[in-house]
Amino acid sequence: MLEKAIKGSALYWIWLLGLLAVIGAGFGAYLTQLEHGLTVTALDRDVSWGLYIAQLTFLVGVAASAVMMVIPKYLHNHQAFARMLILGEFMAVATIIMCLLFVIVDLGQPQRLMNVVLHPTPSSVLFWDMVVLNGYLFLNILIGWVTLQAERKRVGPPRWIKPFIYLSIPWAISIHTVTAYLYAGLPGRDFWLTASMAPSFLASAFAAGPALLILLAFAVKVFAKWDPGREAIQSLAKIVTYALAAYLFLIGCKIFTAGYSMVPDKLAHWQYLYFGLEGHTMLATFMWVSTAAGVTALLILLFPKNRQSDNILAFACVLVLICTWIEKGLGLITTGFVPTPMKEVLTYAPTGPEILITLGIYGIGFLIITVLWKVGIDVRKEIEA
Amino acid sequence: MKSSRRKFIKLAGLTALGWSVCPSLASARSNRYRKIPGALKADRWAMAIDIQKLSDEVMQKAIEACHRLHNVPDIDSRQNVKWIWVETFKPLFDDQVHAHQMEGKEKLPLLTLCNHCDTPPCVRVCPTKATFKRHDGIVLMDFHRCIGCRFCMAGCPYGSRSFNYSDPRRFLNNDELSPDYPTRSKGVVEKCEFCAHLVDQGERPACVEAAEGVLFFGDLSDPDSEVRRVLRDRYSLVRKAKLGTEPQVYYLI
């Protein structure tokens, strides 16, 4: 099937070359980071995780959201997703690879990466994150490839793949739960120390992932001239709506606990996040954009008429991505560290190399999505022709 | 014959697996090692800091002794490395401060360092056991093994850990390195080690030696130790006791 990836239009190749250029720039920046160390980033003694780990957190959610098509398709026989499911699975593959890359570029000693396997430590959540992320990557490659191959041969998927498909459902939940546990189990980080961490991660994931899928599906319609099906997109839109509502509700719950209890250690983080402390207001500006985008998106999506219009739906999905990306990709990590254990307040603003490396990894992700989707869509076209 | 290729691949796979498992089983350690006969021994090392005797001079002496011995660089940025340093009362004991404290007590400068917690979160979160707790309670770093993921820095509620964002030798005078302790490479985390290497040679930590009579170091499980004696006689605080990490650096009030 891979041969389909090397037969494409000029546009396909130009897009891939563009991505390769971005990847090249990112790789160059990474070489600088390898040479000089993480000093090229804006991280420091207090904000010791930043843009990289935040992207990991955001993308784990996108990866997990493939389950929002697997559940309806395999547990509820919702056949609208049958044609599009492969795209969700392949998107999960690409995003998990991005996640793993974000972990690697964040390491101070990447060449010692294998120590996590050589000295396995079950007490560490990071160890389990490594296990679940790699497991999920394996499951999605396996399931995606086997089912697509079966479809191409116009037979049903082999029976042995079924257990793997069912396993992938709790596994998808687990990747984002374990990633939330990275944060939710740390004493002294009051912003993260809450049981609602994993649920709100999942809610924002199930809004962001399907929103991205909808947008990519529209892109496919235009560029690959293949329609994933109106019903599938409409079902996804409903999922985005419910998940976004749940996510905003959970944020509200967190704010209530901090705001009404008025426990200073909890409250200070939320003040920093939404209003800034001691003049450090950069993050607050972003957060209001995020909140406004989220609320607007929900108000749009709540009305079925809006969802049925492709343009309005696409606009709402962009808003959902803005909302969730700012919250997870910018706000969540820094705010956990500020105020610092010594009650200092500071602003973390990523440096040029940091942003280039991040873009480079997104470039790799989009490259993988493009190639895998090209294969998946061409196979579907072949079947449907 | 038809299945022979499949059989061969299976066999090759199993061989590779066996090969990768076996060396680790075979490398059982011989009994060819011993501890230095004069090493200091304890079940639970702890430190007490007499804050009434802490003067600027004493604190600087303790910091100097530690940072010189361990080749700790002084970096003029937020990416600095610290093992033992000065903070004022308020950030250290934030949960103990109220609006009508004795005049100036909030700004009282104190020493702070790794608390060598009895239930250390940094050890719990480390994915490679690069940071670990010894039987005598000292929380140690294995710089050879650290992958630099910085989970321990997020896990530490006391801000006691530093990361080498760049090669520390850039900030050290390479002609005046202390030969008794290595520098670190870029990309690993470090922190105070209660001078485990000195303790194992029968000596007390460098800061305790430098601040004689102000810092006390001893075995908490021994009722006759100096630490137990001062803790019996004086009122003392530990940082963020409510987190349950059981810090082992006590501040005598």
Next chain:
Amino acid sequence: MYDAKKIIPGLIIFALFFTFPFWFNLGTAAYTTPELELPDPEEHEHCIESTEYMRAEHMAMLDEWRDIYVRDGYQEYWSELNQEYFLTSLTKTCMDCHSDKEKFCDRCHEATAVDPYCWDCHIEP
């Protein structure tokens, strides 16, 4: 054979690629055992283990030492050959005799193109 036009050039490229180290080094001088500067034999009859053992196993020994020292807190190594304990220390035991890093460690490591990172942290005497 189907597609011989593609397969045969492919095989040739693969073979060339796979044998890269051999033909890349063609014409360069053959490997010679580097001249090492050894400690005065009057003062030290032999190392803590036999020369053959040290030559083959010193890296494994140092790897074991660092774990034993840092993680298990054992600081002394029993040498059967010398019937004596030695500190498990690169700088204090090894470098005590082999005091010139350049003329001992580096010469061999350069000849065999290995680049251990000991000296990124440990301080040369």
